[in-house]
Amino acid sequence: MKKRYLILPVLAIVLVGCRKTDESFEHGRYNSSVFDNNYYTEWGGVDKVEIGEISTIHVSNLVYLDNKEIPNDHSDYGFEVKNLIKEEDKFSYGYLSKLYDGRLRCDGLTTRSRVQLNKTGYGTFFPKEYRGSQGLAFALRGGTTIAFPSSEARKPYTKIKVDVTMKFYVRVEGTNTYNRVDFVFADLPISSDNNGNTTYVQMDFTEEVGSKIYGADAMSFEFELKDKTQYSGYEITDDYTSDPNKEKEHFSIMLYEVLLPGSVWY
């Protein structure tokens, strides 16, 4: 009878395993020629957590860098110095490692570099607990289904405005509740539909802000197209679920990188 229990540790290894195969895809997933098939909308359970207190930080002092100004110290791997993989090797695994690999802008590698998002956004648990950083940064651009226009016709909407909200989830010790800290980047002017030109946004943490997200276990990223009339002559939406028949042109965010420069993980 006791011998039966010997199989339990083996079963535990098999079942409890934090598997690399938990996230596996068929060939070409998120990399097809059909725009709508490439949206990454996974939340990894972050949307299911019980939320306690919510505090909102309206970010104002930002550093903007436009395409060629974006640090890129390696032709293939982009900005190597401060990407998250450099800071913690566990960020190397999974689809979102595209956001941590230092490729801050479109460098001809197209879908190898970017994560395509719609209004659903995405959420993810960190592989380790966040224990502080100098600030946060991300690199992104807009992208639409509008047929590639001539350079003259493109001009009116090569810079568009979006509201971006990055949320950090800090677990309240001894409970299953998470306090949420929302960073709201309102009226963010970003490049869109302009040969892959990308915008880099960076904010530095004050001691007070940094301490608010100390111990964060997860984050999410959401956005909203600020003014849908920015694309003159086109009806556009950033919410593909509200347009099942695809009567409008679709807008998405192409997110290239999420950085937490100088971060510490435990």
Place this chain on the structure above:
Amino acid sequence: MTVKNSLKAYEGIVAFLIFEVLALTTFGLGGVNIVFHVAGFLVAIFSFITSGSQFKKGELVRLLVLIIPLIIFAVLVSFGGSDYYAGNTLNNICALLGILGFFFMGLSARRNESFNIELALICIGGGLALLVLINMFATWFDYGPFYPLIYSSRPDGYYRGEVIDLTKEMSVIIGLKFYESTISYGTQFAVLLATSIPALFFIDRKKETKKFLIVSIYAAISIVAIATVTSLTGIIFLAIILVIGSIYKFFKDNELFKKLLKWALIVISILIGIGVFFVVLNNVSEGFAKAISANLFTDHLFNTNHVMSGINDVLAPAFKPYNLFGFKAGNIEDVYGATEKALMSSSGHFELEVLKEGGIFALIALVVFGVLSFFATKRYVSKSNDSHLTKSVIITFLIIFVLYYSVAFETFPLIHVSTYLNSFSRFTMFMVLLFLLGYVANAKGIEPVEFEKKIKKQADTGKGISAVEEYDFSDSDQEEKQ
């Protein structure tokens, strides 16, 4: 008490040290081998001090024939100057000590009365089983069992932003850390552990229950490990192991089969010899290479198929003067960087890896050592007093080692760490092979007196004695009849 007798008192300790070194080397934490190389050498010294005096003078001369090519090989792969370990003097010294140490440990172990080859094989199996078990559980934890089958329709994963095929990697321990390796690298340990399976044919389950249980556990671990990563190469090699075991069990005394096997081996050797001759000629003679590439069929056969192109990539620069003692990149004459390309890629064949590590002379020395070892093994099988259990396991291990690493040796086995080098000549499994070859070259039942008799006989008939004849690796059957 004489010095000889007082040393004999330490034989038990030395035997224990040999078992320990074998188990630790085989486990080896995957690939941390320098320490075990030195340990093997030190134990070999102790072993020779305690039991070396039992070697007769003529016997040592006889063994020299086998040892000389091994020494040449060891020196060249250690200090030939290949870029793999150029300037790494400590590592090179350890490699030299390891290669010679393990072979001499095997040689001297045979004369140690406290040494038991079955126990040694159990220790080797134990080390391998532990390694296979750790790798298997780590792989189950990271990927789950049978993942190549389960995820065959959605095999893509991501590593550092790049798409990877999850079904073509597994977890292995190296040092105190787990890495993702190719499946053929991770499976090699399970395949070598599976060479214990033929022992099951010779164990009396009722009389030798403990032994049966241990070997069954080894067999089960290897089979489960191979099955759960669904390695096709592993499964094919399991089948080969069963065939070897069955042949040994049922045909070992069949004279007709022995003759057939002998002729089959002769034919295969001739065919391989002819093949190697033309492949080498294709890489050294421009005229021959042109003639080959002029014909579509011969061009495909010798150049454009993926197996041959990999072989040619190593052979082409192997005969350049600057690569004769190991591949060295950056030579001004190496216009297209062929040497660097060969160094940076995994050929998949241990023979070609020896070319890269020690050059053509190291490979020739290894081939000579291999041929002599073949005859030594043949002699061991027919003359040694060892049990069939022991013989079947040793033969299977030797055959599978050569076959497996001839087709699936991984020089750069880690998927995400391109700098990790798995050198053949410094590889822990090669050390185990050398120990076993040392043992079979000097195994129980092969008495030196037979050698002396033959010398006398041949001297009487006025025949000269060539090096190979002198060692008497061959014609054991003939000798038995006489």
